[in-house]
Amino acid sequence: MYLGAIEAGGTKFVCAVGDEKGNIIERISLPTTTPDETIPKVVSFFQNYDIKALGVGSFGPIDINSNSATYGYITTTPKLAWRNFPFLQTLQKELSVPIGFNTDVNVAALGEATFGAAKGFNSCLYITIGTGIGAGAVVQGNLLQGLSHPEMGHILVRKHPEDSYKGKCPYHQDCLEGLAAGPAIEERWGKKGTELAEKDIVWEIEAHYLAQALMQYILILSPGKIIMGGGVMKQSQLFPLIHKKLTEFVNDYVSLPSLKDYIVSPGLGDNAGITGALVLAKQTLG
Numbered sequence: 194m195y196l197g198a199i200e201a202g203g204t205k206f207v208c209a210v211g212d213e214k215g216n217i218i219e220r221i222s223l224p225t226t227t228p229d230e231t232i233p234k235v236v237s238f239f240q241n242y243d244i245k246a247l248g249v250g251s252f253g254p255i256d257i258n259s260n261s262a263t264y265g266y267i268t269t270t271p272k273l274a275w276r277n278f279p280f281l282q283t284l285q286k287e288l289s290v291p292i293g294f295n296t297d298v299n300v301a302a303l304g305e306a307t308f309g310a311a312k313g314f315n316s317c318l319y320i321t322i323g324t325g326i327g328a329g330a331v332v333q334g335n336l337l338q339g340l341s342h343p344e345m346g347h348i349l350v351r352k353h354p355e356d357s358y359k360g361k362c363p364y365h366q367d368c369l370e371g372l373a374a375g376p377a378i379e380e381r382w383g384k385k386g387t388e389l390a391e392k393d394i395v396w397e398i399e400a401h402y403l404a405q406a407l408m409q410y411i412l413i414l415s416p417g418k419i420i421m422g423g424g425v426m427k428q429s430q431l432f433p434l435i436h437k438k439l440t441e442f443v444n445d446y447v448s449l450p451s452l453k454d455y456i457v458s459p460g461l462g463d464n465a466g467i468t469g470a471l472v473l474a475k476q477t478l479g
């Protein structure tokens with residue numbers, strides 16, 4: 194059985210056809226320009242296959258409340274051409290198959306929980322630290338959603354005593370994303386993250402913020418596994434720094450597994466999102 198998957202990012206769309214075991218049969222990558230340009234290419238890719246369902250993991254914010262009048266819309270995105278775009282409805286009209294629609298990070302969490310680093314766990318948290326910070330979660334086997342989807346990148350954190358950077362979030366200035374996403378690192382230090390690998394204070398400050406965030410996610414959600422992805426986490430020296438800081442912050446209040454096994458890179462690498470979208474497609478068939 195063929196299933197379709199879309200990982201819709203702010204810079205590129207990855208579309209794939211695969212199966213219910215998470216195997217990818219064919220994939221394409223398209224630049225995210227405008228809906229008028231991008232969507233017809235997406236649709237014609239899927240029309241080559243007899244897909245039975247489609248799963249979409251989208252950049253956001255998006256409306257995932259199925260009772261809402263704007264369910265399936267991209268809502269307040271800074272990408273103006275996509276603002277208030279009825280994404281799900283447009284795909285539905287063209288493809289006439291059941292479509293599962295959720296955030297990119299929720300879908301990546303689903304992929305990791307089914308086939309990746311959190312396989313065998315019924316809960317996990319997936320966080321990406323890239324151009325922005327976002328996290329999704331699987332809780333008792335289901336994707337975490339309520340009023341809408343979680344926005345875990347915008348939580349407030351305590352400043353590092355040596356950090357005088359003001360923050361970059363247009364909504365909250367010094368929230369987690371404003372202080373710790375890739376563009377914040379670049380603006381704070383005047384260089385790209387890739388050029389700062391040897392500068393210890395950069396990663397000490399970064400770990401200070403990420404460990405605080407993880408502590409809060411652990412206290413609120415108690416995930417069975419934490420998966421950290423995105424460009425910034427390619428700086429693998431962050432992992433032991435995060436472990437050390439988290440140990441200090443938690444201070445034995447809750448008992449955690451060995452942090453080396455608990456906080457890990459995506460088991461599916463860069464395929465977490467697209468594989469999760471296949472899983473979401475399968476779930477729409479019941």
Ligand code: ADP
Pocket residue numbers: 202204321322323324325374375376379385386387422423424425426427428
């Ligand atoms: P996106 O979030 O757009 O999907 P990425 O996850 O690759 O894409 O994140 C891009 C951000 O991560 C940029 O701010 C970039 O500077 C930063 N980044 C990418 N690779 C690295 C790296 N190896 N080390 C540090 N920062 C990186």
Ligand code: ZN
Pocket residue numbers: 346347362363364365366368369370371
């Ligand atoms: Zn913010």
